[in-house]
Amino acid sequence: AMQNVRRVVGRVIVDILNTHSFDAMNEIQYKISYGEDYSVGSFYVYNMHLSWYGYPGENQWKNEAVLPDSEGTYWAIGSDYAKTTAGTNLSSWLEGEVDGVGLGTYVQVQVNEAAWKGGAWQDYLFWSSSFDWHHKVALSVGYLWNGTAFLVGSGLLHRPAEASVAPACAVCPNDITYPCAFENAVKLSSHVETDFATPASNWSRISSNKWFGSAWADADGDEYEGTWPEGFYITTFD
Numbered sequence: 001a002m003q004n005v006r007r008v009v010g011r012v013i014v015d016i017l018n019t020h021s022f023d024a025m026n027e028i029q030y031k032i033s034y035g036e037d038y039s040v041g042s043f044y045v046y047n048m049h050l051s052w053y054g055y056p057g058e059n060q061w062k063n064e065a066v067l068p069d070s071e072g073t074y075w076a077i078g079s080d081y082a083k084t085t086a087g088t089n090l091s092s093w094l095e096g097e098v099d100g101v102g103l104g105t106y107v108q109v110q111v112n113e114a115a116w117k118g119g120a121w122q123d124y125l126f127w128s129s130s131f132d133w134h135h136k137v138a139l140s141v142g143y144l145w146n147g148t149a150f151l152v153g154s155g156l157l158h159r160p161a162e163a164s165v166a167p168a169c170a171v172c173p174n175d176i177t178y179p180c181a182f183e184n185a186v187k188l189s190s191h192v193e194t195d196f197a198t199p200a201s202n203w204s205r206i207s208s209n210k211w212f213g214s215a216w217a218d219a220d221g222d223e224y225e226g227t228w229p230e231g232f233y234i235t236t237f238d
Contacts, residue, residue, distance in 0.1 A: 002194060004043040005139050005154045012038050012045050012152050013141055025145065029075055033082035043154055044078030048089070050142055050149035053105065054112030061101060061109055065116070067149045072108045075150065096127045103127060115142035115151035123158055123198035134159060137194055158198075160191035160211070163229055174231030184232050188213055192234045206236060 012032065019025050029047065031037040038045045049070030057063025072089040076082060085093055091104035098106040107124060114120035119141035126136045138155030164180035164187070166172045172180035192212055195201045206212050210221040213233035 001043075001156045001190075002197065004040045005156060008038050008040055008043050008045050008154050009139050009141055009152055012047070013143060016143060016145060016152070019145075022146075032076035032078055033086060039078050042079070043156070044081075045152060045154050046074065046077040046081075047150060047152045048072050048074045048077075048111075050115055050151045051089075051108060051112055053108040054110065054114075055116055056113075061105065070149075072112065094127075096133075098125050111138060111140040111151060111153055114138070114140040115153070118142060120199070121197040123195075123200050131157065137198055156194075158194060160227060161187045163187065163227065163232075172229045172232075174229065184229065188228060188232055188234060192236070196236075203236065206234060 012028070015028055016025070019028060032045050032047055049072060050067070051072040052062050052065045052069040053072060054061075055063045055065040071091075074082075074086050074088060077085055089104065090108045091102055094102070094104035094107060096103035103126075107126065110122045110124040114122040119139070121137060121139050123135055123137045125133060127133050135158035136155050137158040138153050140151050140153035142149060142151045144150075164172055164183040166176075166178050166180050172178060172184055174181055174184075192206055195206065195212070208214050208216060208219050209224070210219050211224040211227060213228045214221075215230065215233060
C-alpha cells in the first residue's frame, strides 16, 4: 500500500516538474481527476494549493507563510471526487470536528504541514460514511510551479488487515507453522511499518499498544483487544 502511494505521488511530481506550459499542466490535472494515468487500483492522487494551514508558527492551526494564502483550494483529485470537490477546499465539504476545529481545517493542517516540510508522511483522524471515524496515513509533497505553491499527495486507511485463522476457523496459534501464522506475521509487520512512517509513531507507542500486538497487562488501546491472536507481537531494533 505504501509503495502504491509513493508510486502515484512520484509519477505526478516527475511529470509536473517537467511541465512548462499551462496547457500541459492543465492536461495533467485533467488526467488526475478523470484519467487512470496517476492511479493504481483504488489509490488516487489529490493536488491542491498550498495554504497557510500547517505552516510553522505560534498558532497550532494557521500562520502567515512566505506565499499568499489560497485556503487550500483543490485543483484536481481522483476517484470521482473531482465532480464534487474540484475548486473547493476541505473545509467546505468535510463534516465533523476534531480538537475543537472543523474536520476540513484539521485535515488541511495535517497535509499542509507535511508539504511545508518538502514532503512527509502524516497520520490523522478522518470520517466517512463507509468507515465512520478512522485513521488515515498520507504522503504529501509540496512543490512550486510558475510561482504558485501546491501540494500533491495520496494516502491509505491506517488499519491492519484482518487476522488470518487456522483450519476450521480456529484462532491462529504462533507455535505451529500454519500458513496463517506466516500471514499474521506479515500483516502485523506491515501495519507497524506504516505507523513508523508517521510523526506520531515512536518506540513506546509500538511497544505499549494492543493495536500493535502488545500483551502487557497495562498496554494501551483496549478498543483493539483481540486484534491479533495471542503470541503475535512486534519486535523493533535500532
